[in-house]
Amino acid sequence: MRISPRRHAVRAAALITGLGLVLSGCSGGGGGGESTLTAPGADVLEGLDEAVQVEFWHSMDATNGQVLDGLIEEFNAQNEGRIEVTGSFQGDYDTALAAHRAAIQQGETAELIMIFDLGTQFMIDSGQTVPAQSFIDADGYDTDPIEDALLNYFTVDGELRSFPFNNSTPLMYINRDAFEEAGLDPDSPPTDLAEIREAAEELTVRDDDGTVVQYGFGAATYGWFVEQFMARAGVPYCDNANGRSGRATEVLYDDPKVVEMIEWWQGMVDDELAVHIGRNTDDAQAAFTSGRAAMTLESTGSLGGFIEQSDFEVGAGYFPLVEAGDPGGSIIGGASLWINGEGHSEQEVRASWEFVQFLLTPESQSTWHAGTGYLSVNTEGYDGPEAQERAEEFPQFSVAAAQLADSEINENTAGCMMGVMADARAAAEEGWETALTSDTPAEDAMAEAADRLNTPIEEYNASVED
Amino acid sequence: MTTTPTATAPPEAPPLRRTRRSKETVLAWGFLAPSIVVFALFLAYPLGRTVYLSMHGNDIIGRPSRFVGFSHFAEMASPEFGQVLLTTLLFTLGTVVPGVAGALAIVLLLEGVIRGQRLLRGAFALPFAFSVASASVIFVVFYSSGNSVLNGILYRVGLSQVPWLTSQEMALWSVCITTVWMNLGYGVLVLAAGIGSIPKEINEAARIDGATGVRLARDVTVPMLGPQLFFLIVISTINALQGFGQIHILTRGGPSGSTTTLVYSIFEEAFAYSTSDFGRASAQALVLLLVVLVCTAIQFGSIERKVHYA
Numbered sequence: 001m002r003i004s005p006r007r008h009a010v011r012a013a014a015l016i017t018g019l020g021l022v023l024s025g026c027s028g029g030g031g032g033g034e035s036t037l038t039a040p041g042a043d044v045l046e047g048l049d050e051a052v053q054v055e056f057w058h059s060m061d062a063t064n065g066q067v068l069d070g071l072i073e074e075f076n077a078q079n080e081g082r083i084e085v086t087g088s089f090q091g092d093y094d095t096a097l098a099a100h101r102a103a104i105q106q107g108e109t110a111e112l113i114m115i116f117d118l119g120t121q122f123m124i125d126s127g128q129t130v131p132a133q134s135f136i137d138a139d140g141y142d143t144d145p146i147e148d149a150l151l152n153y154f155t156v157d158g159e160l161r162s163f164p165f166n167n168s169t170p171l172m173y174i175n176r177d178a179f180e181e182a183g184l185d186p187d188s189p190p191t192d193l194a195e196i197r198e199a200a201e202e203l204t205v206r207d208d209d210g211t212v213v214q215y216g217f218g219a220a221t222y223g224w225f226v227e228q229f230m231a232r233a234g235v236p237y238c239d240n241a242n243g244r245s246g247r248a249t250e251v252l253y254d255d256p257k258v259v260e261m262i263e264w265w266q267g268m269v270d271d272e273l274a275v276h277i278g279r280n281t282d283d284a285q286a287a288f289t290s291g292r293a294a295m296t297l298e299s300t301g302s303l304g305g306f307i308e309q310s311d312f313e314v315g316a317g318y319f320p321l322v323e324a325g326d327p328g329g330s331i332i333g334g335a336s337l338w339i340n341g342e343g344h345s346e347q348e349v350r351a352s353w354e355f356v357q358f359l360l361t362p363e364s365q366s367t368w369h370a371g372t373g374y375l376s377v378n379t380e381g382y383d384g385p386e387a388q389e390r391a392e393e394f395p396q397f398s399v400a401a402a403q404l405a406d407s408e409i410n411e412n413t414a415g416c417m418m419g420v421m422a423d424a425r426a427a428a429e430e431g432w433e434t435a436l437t438s439d440t441p442a443e444d445a446m447a448e449a450a451d452r453l454n455t456p457i458e459e460y461n462a463s464v465e466d
Numbered sequence: 467m468t469t470t471p472t473a474t475a476p477p478e479a480p481p482l483r484r485t486r487r488s489k490e491t492v493l494a495w496g497f498l499a500p501s502i503v504v505f506a507l508f509l510a511y512p513l514g515r516t517v518y519l520s521m522h523g524n525d526i527i528g529r530p531s532r533f534v535g536f537s538h539f540a541e542m543a544s545p546e547f548g549q550v551l552l553t554t555l556l557f558t559l560g561t562v563v564p565g566v567a568g569a570l571a572i573v574l575l576l577e578g579v580i581r582g583q584r585l586l587r588g589a590f591a592l593p594f595a596f597s598v599a600s601a602s603v604i605f606v607v608f609y610s611s612g613n614s615v616l617n618g619i620l621y622r623v624g625l626s627q628v629p630w631l632t633s634q635e636m637a638l639w640s641v642c643i644t645t646v647w648m649n650l651g652y653g654v655l656v657l658a659a660g661i662g663s664i665p666k667e668i669n670e671a672a673r674i675d676g677a678t679g680v681r682l683a684r685d686v687t688v689p690m691l692g693p694q695l696f697f698l699i700v701i702s703t704i705n706a707l708q709g710f711g712q713i714h715i716l717t718r719g720g721p722s723g724s725t726t727t728l729v730y731s732i733f734e735e736a737f738a739y740s741t742s743d744f745g746r747a748s749a750q751a752l753v754l755l756l757v758v759l760v761c762t763a764i765q766f767g768s769i770e771r772k773v774h775y776a
């Protein structure tokens with residue numbers, strides 16, 4: 001008799017727990033009522049009683065966030081009483097994608113969302129969005145002024161899936177003063193790995209004790225660069241034509257070109273011609289701006305910061321080729337905009353599209369490019385007054401535009417389409433790092449990294465069917 | 467509760483007693499309800515949910531989609547996961563031992579300082595006021611492979627450069643140094659309070675018996691600090707097993723996984739990169755729970771027996 005209260009308590013606790021499980025089981029999935037999976041016409045926005053609300057999830061903070069907020073304000077002012085966009089910073093790209101996954105589970109996605117390139121396949125597979133192509137087709141929207149390389153990067157199966165927006169491409173940056181001191185010509189920076197090594201031999205400066213005070217080269221072992229080196233070498237990153245003729249089943253970064261690049265890198269570090277940076281791109285930036293490394297690899301987006309923070313003249317060149325004679329494509333990075341249709345009304349979908357069109361105008365792109373250093377998605381944006389002003393201030397940027405224009409449009413420069421692309425990049429970094437920080441040869445380290453991805457790829461491809 | 471019912475109870479008593487008892491029961495449940503709800507909501511439910519998730523695979527947006535039994539646990543019998551556990555162990559030892567010993571050393575040394583003791587104690591306790599994030603960001607600048615403050619100092623005094631975060635051998639110890647620095651303040655606070663509460667007579671008696679310096683510290687002060695030291699060891703072990711912020715900011719688990727502890731591995735499975743693998747993450751979280759339980763049980767079983775509670 002005396003134990004019965006306790007037994008009751010156990011039963012009650014179990015009941016509550018069980019109830020919780022059931023409730024949470026029910027809360028998953030589902031969406032809010034109507035869904036719009038094709039592009040609605042402009043007429044859906046006629047005769048509205050109140051402005052359509054568009055929530056826009058993005059990953060732009062600091063300066064970039066302010067420029068974006070300015071554009072949002074401008075759009076809202078132009079569309080008073082019709083459309084109201086609210087920007088919402090969701091943390092970095094990874095975090096924003098995780099937040100979006102949770103929002104899908106709860107059926108509460110934002111109308112418009114910025115997702116980084118590595119999430120493209122996932123966005124397609126999750127089937128929540130209206131393909132960008134359907135807006136273009138329905139409205140007869142002219143894509144001619146849009147940068148071809150960007151369209152190529154976000155086109156899958158012949159359809160543009162999302163709208164390029166904040167995109168960049170990497171360059172090689174050089175310390176022009178150091179080049180001149182070493183008797184090198186800063187106007188013709190090295191173009192391939194062998195030339196970088198030659199230049200680095202001249203650029204590396206030691207003190208009386210033999211300690212290096214200025215390295216020739218120093219860049220982060222950043223996974224994006226593996227994608228870049230492969231595109232420039234004209235080899236695919238994953239099978240099935242970079243995942244574009246069928247689902248990718250394996251990554252190919254154990255390619256001889258990558259192995260060659262890593263062995264070269266290792267040699268540079270061993271011979272103290274390059275400083276070993278690790279994965280952190282902030283460290284690489286600090287090495288360059290402080291004058292410790294005379295050449296580095298970074299995104300076009302870093303140009304403004306480099307010029308501001310360094311007390312030497314900054315120059316720029318094309319991202320290096322692995323070997324002279326490589327075809328030399330160039331790959332894009334950054335994010336694109338997706339319009340959610342699942343659980344959203346025609347008005348919301350149309351209003352999002354109106355906002356995206358505003359963002360892609362030459363005027364908006366001139367502001368965007370000048371304020372952030374991202375590429376102008378609309379090539380006419382470079383002619384805008386703000387962009388012109390920036391071009392005078394940072395003439396080095398023309399290198400990026402030329403590099404893009406020189407790049408062939410093909411599968412290799414379109415990049416790999418794969419559900420676990422972010423894992424692939426992380427594994428590439430890890431393989432690269434293993435080769436640099438242990439006795440494991442580059443070939444084995446990259447092969448192991450590629451193998452490690454087989455299970456995640458298989459599981460992802462299988463769970464798409466779930 | 468009403469006790470010992472007697473055989474000679476009057477016949478009319480039971481109904482009365484029963485209503486009183488049931489009233490009391492209702493009242494008891496009423497008082498218990500809030501804590502039961504809180505317990506169920508924040509403890510029992512998440513635990514149950516974790517067990518449920520650990521036995522399921524996920525679809526691409528992270529919803530449990532298929533039952534996989536214990537296969538997530540079976541997968542952990544791999545060299546990779548063994549490495550994660552080893553890293554966790556090294557990180558725990560590398561932060562708890564120097565952290566507690568360092569705090570003890572500081573407090574004992576400060577005992578000998580008469581002027582400015584409070585000021586110095588305050589200074590040493592200061593790291594406690596730093597959040598994990600701000601402390602880690604400061605150490606990022608110290609360690610940065612691009613332009614390290616520490617290496618700059620080493621260079622000035624003619625010593626060789628240290629690859630703080632970029633070598634597999636060094637990175638974990640660099641993270642440990644940061645963690646020890648962060649925890650030191652708390653340790654100093656706890657032990658300084660402990661030393662203050664040691665009865666003066668004990669110290670005086672020891673001094674009269676001729677104990678000074680090391681002898682006094684070893685045989686009197688340290689044993690009298692037993693409860694505080696034990697508390698610190700348990701707390702910093704649990705903190706180390708759950709350490710995340712400094713690893714995330716300093717190394718992101720690298721280079722080549724050399725600073726990936728159990729908690730960091732759970733984070734990577736569940737939130738990093740392309741997929742939300744809550745199944746594997748939950749399975750690892752249960753292992754973490756087990757590890758914390760076992761460690762704490764061992765500490766209570768072995769160390770606490772030697773603790774002298776004054």
